[in-house]
Amino acid sequence: MNDREGRPSGLRQRTRRAVQAEIAATAMQLFLEQGFESTTMEQIAVEIGISRRSLFRYFDTKEDIVLGDHAEHGRTLRAALEARPADEPPWEALRAAFKVLVESLPYTPEGFLKITSMLHASPTLRGRQLERQQQWTELLLPDITGRLGATADTMTELRARALIACALACSETAMEMWVRSNGTVDIEGAFDEAIAAVRA
Incomplete structure (x- = not known):
């Protein structure tokens, strides 16, 4: 054609x-x-x-120029999640998938810090970024629902959505602390701390 x-x-x-x-x-x-x-x-x-x-x-x-790859990042995250063992608990699978996503980004640590700082400094960009992250929920929902090991009913979907929302919020919080520290805070460690606080 x-x-x-x-x-x-x-x-x-x-x-x-x-x-x-x-x-x-x-x-x-x-x-x-x-x-x-x-x-x-x-x-x-x-x-x-x-x-x-x-x-x-x-x-x-x-x-759109800044966030144009956001949908592609969501697909990368979904593929990384689906590649995890089927019997792996949701939290552990999500953490591993987020790590793959961060490692796949084509930026140096310095460049990624500058871009992330810009995203966090602009209310417009921040709002659009959070809006697009809602699309990630739909991409991750089937896998996380299956990992809950229950019948796919309304309450199972609710629990899956809650898990994904918390994981995304923990990721955002870890990134924000990383930006505020000018890159000195370990992103993975910050994410683990945020997840531990939610699960406590």
């Missing part, structure tokens, strides 16, 4: 992803240099060398 310009649709998708990745990398550099709120879509378009209209063909908002 070809697109309107005669290119195979698979090539078109790969080309689109490559352009999106270039835009995201350039925009992220501007965000880190100037601050998220101070950077405009116009500036990003100029830096890339495309029109503002062309930029909007790839991203609707600045928030």
Whole structure:
């Protein structure tokens, strides 16, 4: 199947992803240099060398540029969770899956700290990030429901949703403490402490 310009649709998708990745990398550099709120879509378009209209063909908002990979991160988390032993308890499986996700991110520790600090400093980004994390709940729900070892009824789903919500909250709390400490707090240790507090 070809697109309107005669290119195979698979090539078109790969080309689109490559352009999106270039835009995201350039925009992220501007965000880190100037601050998220101070950077405009116009500036990003100029830096890339495309029109503002062309930029909007790839991203609707600045928030989408920063959080564009969030859905993919959710799928990575789900795959890591599903790869855990079927008889592993939910908390342990979720912890291991979160570790895989963090290790899969294509950032240096310094770069990840800068990006995470930017996310936490912007109320707009923080709100959108939390909104998108709700989508992760739906991705993780089938696996966690199965790990509870009970009939998939309303109360089982409630318990599974509560477990996932707590795990996501513990992850966010650990990240926040890591940012506040300027990267000196161990993320895994902070996550374990948060989980232990919830389970106490």
